[in-house]
Amino acid sequence: MKRKITLKQIARELDVSISTVSKALSNSKEISEDTTKKIQAFAKLYNYKPNNIALSLKNRKTKTIGILIPEIVHHFFSTVIRGIELIANRRGYNVIVGLSNESFTKEIINMEMLANGSIDGFILSISKETLLKQDYHHFNATINQGMPIVMFDRVVNEVDCDKVIVDDFNGAVKAVKKLIANDCKHIALITTMDYVSVGRLRTQGYIEALETSGVDADSNLILKIDDSLDVENHLEILENEIAQFFKINEDIDGVFAVNELYAVTAMKVARKLGLSIPDDIQVIGFTDGVLSKHATPSLTTVSQHGQKIGEQAANLLIDRLEAADAESDQYFTNDERKSDFIKMVIETEIIERESTK
Amino acid sequence: MKRKITLKQIARELDVSISTVSKALSNSKEISEDTTKKIQAFAKLYNYKPNNIALSLKNRKTKTIGILIPEIVHHFFSTVIRGIELIANRRGYNVIVGLSNESFTKEIINMEMLANGSIDGFILSISKETLLKQDYHHFNATINQGMPIVMFDRVVNEVDCDKVIVDDFNGAVKAVKKLIANDCKHIALITTMDYVSVGRLRTQGYIEALETSGVDADSNLILKIDDSLDVENHLEILENEIAQFFKINEDIDGVFAVNELYAVTAMKVARKLGLSIPDDIQVIGFTDGVLSKHATPSLTTVSQHGQKIGEQAANLLIDRLEAADAESDQYFTNDERKSDFIKMVIETEIIERESTK
DNA sequence: TGTTAACACGAAAACGTTTTCGTTGCGAAT
DNA sequence: ATTCGCAACGAAAACGTTTTCGTGTTAACA
Incomplete structure (x- = not known):
């Protein structure tokens, strides 16, 4: 040795x-x-x-970026990581991953652990608990110490930084309009409690699409699932809720769901109730994951292009890091150093499969 | 600022x-x-x-561990990461992730990038291309430089290090024996070309289970899929192969597949051919992912406990790192420093769902 | 012969810590 | 009055680099 x-x-x-x-x-x-x-x-x-560590100390930069996400066993987040890693590697950076597990405290601990020199900047998506608490001081504190942050997907106006988001609103609009064009008259929405901004935006898109088509949104046709329950491990709860929902609203002929689990489960429940897809009910889900592709029938979805989100986020962050390098050569007054942050919107795309006509 | x-x-x-x-x-x-x-x-x-970097330089250890895996958008690997991150965080370590993308070269590049001081040790799973080439010098070189490695899932005898593996052989045996117990007389195997060790082991388990039950394995009932094709994006290829297979072997009443995609696709194809599951054909898949849980009918699977694998791997690595710390205090001759490496086997578990009786 | 310039190299600082080994000053003991 | 011991602190090395600024040697030139 x-x-x-x-x-x-x-x-x-x-x-x-x-x-x-x-x-x-x-x-x-x-x-x-x-x-x-x-x-x-x-x-x-x-x-x-x-030795990288010695170089990091000398250059006061580590050439690694920190990713902080709520969960990793999740198709969307893992595609984002893949995108980040791709660009990071290509541009000579490493990637260090922290999981908040949707917890406010773990998010803070993780940030502090990484912010003390281990990384040059963050790419993160906010945990549910943080969104609930609406406490964003740790983000702003980190930024104030000169460490850039790029937020993606779950973002928030209270923090001034670059952002990469999905066009949730228009994605939902597109999906619902497609259902309308496909002759659906009674389109249901299956969504979550809406403290997470993306859920709210998708709901608004649903309403908008209906109204511009001259239909009034019927609140009876909106099912809100409490996702604080552990739905993944108690599928029957979700199935029962949806079954009740379908039984009460027999006229439903279209479903828009804010994630693929709800969409696939809706299809399963519908079939158990003797309804056929897409003949009796057409279904579109948000998020294009493995479930959508391999379900029977396969699910028409709104693709978020997770990998592209990751790539853009990584490019934004690294651009800013290297701009900061160049800047330190020049002289800037505080006024001149105006940092107008970029909010990049990734367009969604409808992937048509068997669950729509 | x-x-x-x-x-x-x-x-x-x-x-x-x-x-x-x-x-x-x-x-x-x-x-x-x-x-x-x-x-x-x-x-x-x-x-x-x-400042962590300064501490790392001084202490000659970074308190971060490197994960190197072939792919991250993959249920099994992401659960392993989750397990690693959980233990790592609990024991005061960070986690840096590299993706080989199944490429030999990227695996090497990534290792060299991280091995120069950025991390204290590796947890990795070998890329397919490396397994094909059977070139493991980069692993041994890294180990020789005093950096411990823990391998999981895709491991290889040629490298001397701690290993955490799934009991692929017995998992397959259990699955096939369950089909036999459920009265299946003609059990098919859907597998991959077997240069990846895990595939080979699962195949051997299939054969073993049949033979101990007094049945001769029929090579006609074994379908080998060439997974160098991009099956994820050309599902119809996979479907056609399986459809042909079913048509040629009409007597199949049980299927054991080495991954959940094959299993779910087999179910889909079977139903298209008018066969009902589990009445006409019972199906068991390896790997318990989202597909299995949410397919209709839901799929009986052999669970690998990915998170547990990650946890054990992390514990093994950190134990060894901290043992090395303690060791440096004491005096050891080269003979005494015997490093008998641990091979930890994680038992599989059959999760029964609707695709079996 | 004396000055200069180019060449080839070394010393030392700096990045931010921790830790070992002094070095003061001072009260107490001899 | 001298020595001793202790309390409280500082200097410096070390981790492994890069880089700035010397410095000595040699060859060329006046």
Whole structure:
């Protein structure tokens, strides 16, 4: 077991100074051709690679970005990570992942753990509990310490930073309009309690689409699921709620659901009730995950392009980091350093499958 | 924008030395009560937190572990990450994620990027391309430099390190025996080309279960899918292959598939052919993901307990890291430093759902 | 012969910590 | 009055780099 070799060891071995070794390895003109060759050969032989930590300390930047998300076993979030990792790697950055598990406290702990030098900036999506509490001081504190943040998907106006969001509103509008165009007369909405902004926006899109088509939204046709219950592990609760909902509203011929689980479950329940899809009921879900693709019938969905979101977020963050580098060369007064933050909207796309005509 | 405060700044501000500040903050007895209080108050006021990078450099350990996996948009791998992150966080470690994307080269690049001081150890699962090439020098090189590795799921005998694996063989045996017990007479296997060890083990389990039950495995009943094709995006290829398979072998009354996609697709195809599940054909899949849970009918599966795998892997790695710490205090001859590596087997569990009787 | 310029290299600081080893000043003991 | 011991603090090294600023040697030039 041989530890990694350092400049100091090379220097001692070759009887030159550390500076000489460093310069030779970076092909400095200061060092003679002979010594350069000798040093480079030796370094290659012993597989010298500069120590990242030392570089980080010296350069005061780590070349790694921190991702902080509520959950990782989740198709959307993992596609976002994939997008971030793709760009990060391409631009020479590493990616460190923290999970808030939808908890306010874990979000804070995680931020503090990473904000003390471990990373150059954050890409994050806010936890449900934080959204409920509406307490965003930790984000602003981090930003004030000079660490840039890019938020995605679950964002909030109270924090001044770059944002990448899905066009939830128009995605919902498109979906519902498609149902209308497909001759649905009674379109139901299955949504969550709306403290998470994205849920609210999708609901608004649903209403908007109906109203511009001259239909009044019927509140009886809106089912709000309490997603504080552990629906994943108690599917029957969800199924029962939806079954009741369908029984009470027999005229439903279209369903728009704010996530794919609700959509797929709605299809399952409908079929148990003897309804056929898409003949009796057409269904569109938000979020294009594995469930939608492989359900029978396969589900028409509003795709959010998670990977693209991740890529854009990563590019935004790295752009800002490297702009900050360049800036430190120049002189800026506080007024000139105006940081107008970017809010990037990723368009949704309807993926048509078997659950609509 | 105020940058994070350092010991040096506190020292200057309070007109004491850096050492004094450091000691005061760690409650050293060397410093008088007065100065300690003064310094601690000042530090708290300015929210002093030690810089992780500086600590890493000094302590020669980063308190972060590197995860290197082939893919992240994948239920199994993301549950493993969740398990790792859980334990890592609990034990004071961070987690940095690299994706090999099933590519040999990206695996190496990623390892080298992280192995230069950024992390204390690896938890990884080998990429398909690496398994094909059977070239494991980068793993051994990393280990030789004193960086411990824990492998999970896709492991290989050629690398000496701790391993956490699923009991693929017995999982398959259990599944197939269940089908046999459920009166299936002609049990098919849907598997992949078997250069990935786990596929091979599951196939062997299938054969073993049949043979101990006095049935000869019929090679006609084994369908090997070439998973180098992009099956996710060309589902119809997979469906056609399975459809052909079912038509040729009309007597199939049970299916064991090595992943949930194959299993769910098999169910879909069977139903298109007019067969009912579980009455005509019973199906069991390996890997318990979202698809299995939400398919109709829901799929009986062999659960791998991905999160537990991650937790165990993290514990193994951190145990070894901290053992190495303690070891450096003591004196060891090379003979005494025997490192007998642990191979931990996580038992599988059959989750019974609607696709079996 | 004396000055200069180019060349090749080394010393040292800096990044932010922790820790070892002094070094003061002062009261008590001899 | 001298020594001792202790309390309270500071200096400096170390972790591994990069980079600025010397410094010594040699060759060229006047």
